[in-house]
Amino acid sequence: MTSEERRALSLVVQKYGGSSLADADGIKRVAQRIVATRKAGHSVVVVVSAMGDTTDELHDLALDVSPVPPGRELDMLLTAGERISMALVAMAIANLGFEARSFTGSQAGVITDSTHGKARIIDVTPGRISGALADGAIPIVAGFQGVSAGSKDITTLGRGGSDTTAVALAAALAAQTCEIYTDVDGVFTADPRIVPSARKIPVISYDEMLEMAACGAKVLHLRCVEYARHYDIPIHVRSSFSSREGTWVTGSKAHGTNGPGEHDEQPREDAMDQPIITGVAHDRDEATITVTGIPDKVGIAAKIFREIAEAGINIDMIVQSTSRATGQADISFTLPRQDGPAAMTRLREVQGDIGFESLVFDESIGKISLIGAGMRSHPGVSADFFGALADNGVNIRMISTSEIRISAVVDAADLDEAVSAAHRAFGLDDGRGEAVVYAGTGR
Ligand code: ADP
Ligand code: ASP
Ligand code: MG
Numbered sequence: 001m002t003s004e005e006r007r008a009l010s011l012v013v014q015k016y017g018g019s020s021l022a023d024a025d026g027i028k029r030v031a032q033r034i035v036a037t038r039k040a041g042h043s044v045v046v047v048v049s050a051m052g053d054t055t056d057e058l059h060d061l062a063l064d065v066s067p068v069p070p071g072r073e074l075d076m077l078l079t080a081g082e083r084i085s086m087a088l089v090a091m092a093i094a095n096l097g098f099e100a101r102s103f104t105g106s107q108a109g110v111i112t113d114s115t116h117g118k119a120r121i122i123d124v125t126p127g128r129i130s131g132a133l134a135d136g137a138i139p140i141v142a143g144f145q146g147v148s149a150g151s152k153d154i155t156t157l158g159r160g161g162s163d164t165t166a167v168a169l170a171a172a173l174a175a176q177t178c179e180i181y182t183d184v185d186g187v188f189t190a191d192p193r194i195v196p197s198a199r200k201i202p203v204i205s206y207d208e209m210l211e212m213a214a215c216g217a218k219v220l221h222l223r224c225v226e227y228a229r230h231y232d233i234p235i236h237v238r239s240s241f242s243s244r245e246g247t248w249v250t251g252s253k254a255h256g257t258n259g260p261g262e263h264d265e266q267p268r269e270d271a272m273d274q275p276i277i278t279g280v281a282h283d284r285d286e287a288t289i290t291v292t293g294i295p296d297k298v299g300i301a302a303k304i305f306r307e308i309a310e311a312g313i314n315i316d317m318i319v320q321s322t323s324r325a326t327g328q329a330d331i332s333f334t335l336p337r338q339d340g341p342a343a344m345t346r347l348r349e350v351q352g353d354i355g356f357e358s359l360v361f362d363e364s365i366g367k368i369s370l371i372g373a374g375m376r377s378h379p380g381v382s383a384d385f386f387g388a389l390a391d392n393g394v395n396i397r398m399i400s401t402s403e404i405r406i407s408a409v410v411d412a413a414d415l416d417e418a419v420s421a422a423h424r425a426f427g428l429d430d431g432r433g434e435a436v437v438y439a440g441t442g443r
Helices: 003-008 024-039 054-065 071-095 127-134 162-172 206-214 222-231 300-310 337-349 373-377 381-391 412-425
Strands: 011-016 043-048 100-103 110-112 121-124 138-142 145-148 154-156 177-182 203-205 235-239 247-250 279-283 286-295 318-322 328-336 358-362 365-371 396-402 405-411
Touching: 011 024, 011 162, 024 043, 024 071, 043 071, 043 127, 043 162, 054 071, 071 100, 071 138, 071 145, 071 154, 100 127, 110 162, 121 162, 127 138, 138 162, 162 177, 162 222, 203 206, 206 222, 206 247, 206 279, 206 365, 222 235, 279 412, 286 300, 286 337, 286 365, 300 328, 300 337, 328 337, 328 396, 337 358, 365 381, 365 412, 381 396, 381 405, 381 412, 405 412
Parallel strands: 011 043, 011 177, 043 138, 100 138, 110 145, 177 235, 203 247
Antiparallel strands: 110 121, 145 154, 235 247, 279 365, 286 328, 286 358, 318 328, 365 405, 396 405
16 A cells, blocks of 8 residues: 555544453454445544553552552552553554554653653654654553653553553644444443433533533543534544444534444434433542631631642532521531542541531532533523432432533432433433443442
């Protein structure tokens, strides 16, 4: 093939998640899919996750040898998972008679800041990937990892970060689309593991997908959607276990761009037909901290949240209540569960200085969010949402809203019921059949 002919081909980045690569058979199936894409005339760059639950297993192993493993070493350990996959996928492709070359994140030019465990990509210099493509080889890149520009240490992008590797490479290589292959047929109106009657969403806007991902719908990593929106990369989320059309995440519901070919023509929906609510997301990975008996003085809330911010912790919802009788306030806020111990330590250190009474850490909570651009112009959505929760005996502990989202914190034990109830109440259930979960443990 001449380089002229190669340039004429469309470039697609394909990312395969852990459940698609769980064992040797899975790897061989993925290799066949990659080769089929090549044979259909596309140029393809592949990003892989670690096999099955490897990342969780490595993480558990780290905690067995050290309760607080150093971030640098933990990242070095966890990135091994993706290295195993990339080499095995490359071997399986070679066995089908095509040349594949595996690359670590660092070799692929994924440059990050130095925040271990949740590094941000600051640049992508994919010279070796372009070189492999020019040689006619299929590059296989280890997802979820990069190298710090400053320290030169290996970093990870946060759980689920292989999606972000894929979109970042798609942007850097000016790919036509980024395909995210997972264990469900696309983005659904709720997690199919909780709501089997959830409907597949054919097209979803970047903004709505950002809210879904930020609210816990882990089918796409939050940063991957931010990246896609910024660089206007259409994402096609679909199953590696079927050939069904998946979900297109694009800039506009009404004006999609075309996909790489075959059955990949993006569906277009009349914006007028959009439902008010796009979906229901849930998050089990948050916790609350309540600071009680806070003196009701100017500047105290600022002091508390300054401490949390300086510990590098992002908080989400905040509720303050003041007692008229005592003149004291209580403040509750939500934060990622894994950051709980660090936040508690930090606040205990300043208890004397700030003068609050006590701290309560609660992990037994869950967050449910209703997302939909249509709620901007439809009154009564909150009333219907809270009504659905109340009718099903679900108590609401905290509430927050944005223009296109309403979130409520509920007891962890009530979360599944809350998601199903809200999904039913907004008419999102699909009478036609059950959403398929092809694989994975949902861990
Ligand atoms: P992968 O290993 O392929 O990256 P993930 O486990 O990270 O897969 O993401 C896919 C999972 O996301 C699904 O199996 C499903 O349980 C979960 N999920 C949560 N919310 C949704 C949603 N709204 N639509 C589809 N899947 C969802
Ligand atoms: N293997 C990593 C994880 O389990 C990254 C990913 O799958 O995207 O979080
Ligand atoms: Mg994932």
